[in-house]
Amino acid sequence: xxxxxxxxxxxxxxxxxxxxxxxxxxxxxxxxxxxxxxxxxxxxxxxxxxxxxxxxxxxxxxxxxxxxxxxxxxxxxxxxxxxxxxxxxxxxxxxxxxxxxxxxxxxxxxxxxxxxxxxxxxxxxxxxxxxxxxxxxxxxxxxxxxxxxxxxxxxxxxxxxxxxxxxxxxxxxxxxxxxxxxxxxxxxxxxxxxxxxxxxxxxxxxxxxxxxxxxxxxxxxxxxxxxxxxxxxxxxxxxxxxxxxxxxxxxxxxxxxxxxxxxxxxxxxxxxxxxxxxxxxxxxxxxxxxxxxxxxxxxxxxxxxxxxxxxxxxxxxxxxxxxxxxxxxxxxxxxxxxxxxxxxxxxxxxxxxxxxxxxxxxxxxxxxxxxxxxxxxxxxxxxxxxxxxxxxxxxxxxxxxxxxxxxxxxxxxxxxxxxxxxxxxxx
Ligand code: PA5
Numbered sequence: 001x002x003x004x005x006x007x008x009x010x011x012x013x014x015x016x017x018x019x020x021x022x023x024x025x026x027x028x029x030x031x032x033x034x035x036x037x038x039x040x041x042x043x044x045x046x047x048x049x050x051x052x053x054x055x056x057x058x059x060x061x062x063x064x065x066x067x068x069x070x071x072x073x074x075x076x077x078x079x080x081x082x083x084x085x086x087x088x089x090x091x092x093x094x095x096x097x098x099x100x101x102x103x104x105x106x107x108x109x110x111x112x113x114x115x116x117x118x119x120x121x122x123x124x125x126x127x128x129x130x131x132x133x134x135x136x137x138x139x140x141x142x143x144x145x146x147x148x149x150x151x152x153x154x155x156x157x158x159x160x161x162x163x164x165x166x167x168x169x170x171x172x173x174x175x176x177x178x179x180x181x182x183x184x185x186x187x188x189x190x191x192x193x194x195x196x197x198x199x200x201x202x203x204x205x206x207x208x209x210x211x212x213x214x215x216x217x218x219x220x221x222x223x224x225x226x227x228x229x230x231x232x233x234x235x236x237x238x239x240x241x242x243x244x245x246x247x248x249x250x251x252x253x254x255x256x257x258x259x260x261x262x263x264x265x266x267x268x269x270x271x272x273x274x275x276x277x278x279x280x281x282x283x284x285x286x287x288x289x290x291x292x293x294x295x296x297x298x299x300x301x302x303x304x305x306x307x308x309x310x311x312x313x314x315x316x317x318x319x320x321x322x323x324x325x326x327x328x329x330x331x332x333x334x335x336x337x338x339x340x341x342x343x344x345x346x347x348x349x350x351x352x353x354x355x356x357x358x359x360x361x362x363x364x365x366x367x368x369x370x371x372x373x374x375x376x377x378x379x380x381x382x383x384x385x386x387x388x389x390x391x392x393x394x395x396x397x398x399x400x401x402x403x404x405x406x407x408x409x410x411x412x413x414x415x416x417x418x419x420x421x422x423x424x425x426x427x
């Protein structure tokens with residue numbers, strides 16, 4: 001079970017001997033309070049137990065609903081933004097299940113070009129289903145995309161057939177719920193006690209994954225296993241507390257950016273999910289690390305220069321994937337192409353060599369390097385990773401001294417936008 005490990009490489013020491021251990025010791029009461037269940041955050045902890053929103057019965061129900069879509073759908077559009085689509089998109093892009101409908105993403109932009117392209121793309125599919133996910137059905141992006149796609153379905157299939165193709169995931173009693181009741185759409189639940197970016201273990205994240213063909217029983221078991229581990233591991237061994245403390249120490253030592261670096265582009269959207277979780281949770285009150293990512297080796301040929309020799313503002317958290325789940329061997333070549341030194345070598349090993357070389361070069365420069373080593377990229381491990389980062393994010397916010405579950409800052413631009421768009425009541 002303890003297959004996920006976290007190590008820290010600090011070749012030009014930033015931390016004094018024993019500093020991390022001292023920090024962890026001092027933070028032990030924070031872990032204890034979080035595990036006990038903090039009264040002040042009860043409204044936001046519906047994801048904590050996993051079983052409250054993603055217990056076996058709910059997972060079976062979601063699999064049944066997904067089976068209906070998978071039986072005849074060849075395209076499924078997930079409409080949502082921020083916490084409403086990031087987790088399922090991260091999982092679908094990482095695991096890329098082979099069977100099942102094409103999964104499209106909408107309601108995460110207001111670009112006319114993107115909307116036009118989505119509608120055009122849908123013309124090539126025969127049987128389309130959609131799911132509009134919005135906790136607060138006032139969010140502009142999913143709201144307007146939902147209307148466009150409802151109209152599209154109604155035009156293609158007629159109102160009655162369109163209605164059976166429409167799912168919506170929202171808060172019971174919300175305007176979205178009412179829209180479903182009035183029009184016969186299938187309503188799924190966005191749990192009251194779970195905020196967007198913590199919603200992976202609920203209908204929000206799991207239903208699109210199930211439609212895509214991801215094994216959500218295994219995924220939720222991964223979450224549960226990580227939960228059990230983090231709830232029982234003592235502070236001095238607790239991997240999430242260690243990660244939260246390291247981040248906090250990096251901040252205290254003047255670093256302002258955390259860069260998640262990985263050598264598997266299938267993690268690109270996982271990194272986007274991680275960026276949202278930490279940026280929206282921790283970046284407030286003038287504090288917080290700015291989360292960014294590097295999808296290597298590609299990004300080594302662009303931002304790699306900055307990392308190696310630019311302003312010393314960042315530390316890195318590498319994701320190491322241990323399983324050799326793909327093998328592509330370089331064929332021998334008689335034509336002199338000057339890559340003969342790689343004849344017979346596996347891409348997997350070449351990539352791993354690049355990963356190790358990067359850690360060596362960056363740490364030599366004095367960049368603190370964390371390494372989260374994961375056994376594989378499969379449903380179980382991803383479930384563990386999702387839970388690990390959410391739990392660590394909660395702890396990290398506590399150490400930073402900010403509320404992990406609110407996001408007052410995102411309202412600022414909305415005020416101007418709604419006012420200028422003439423929304424009733426906006427000023
Ligand atoms: O984490 C959050 O709460 C946000 O990122 C929301 O998920 C995002 O703003 C979308 O909100 P809603 O589901 O209400 O449309």
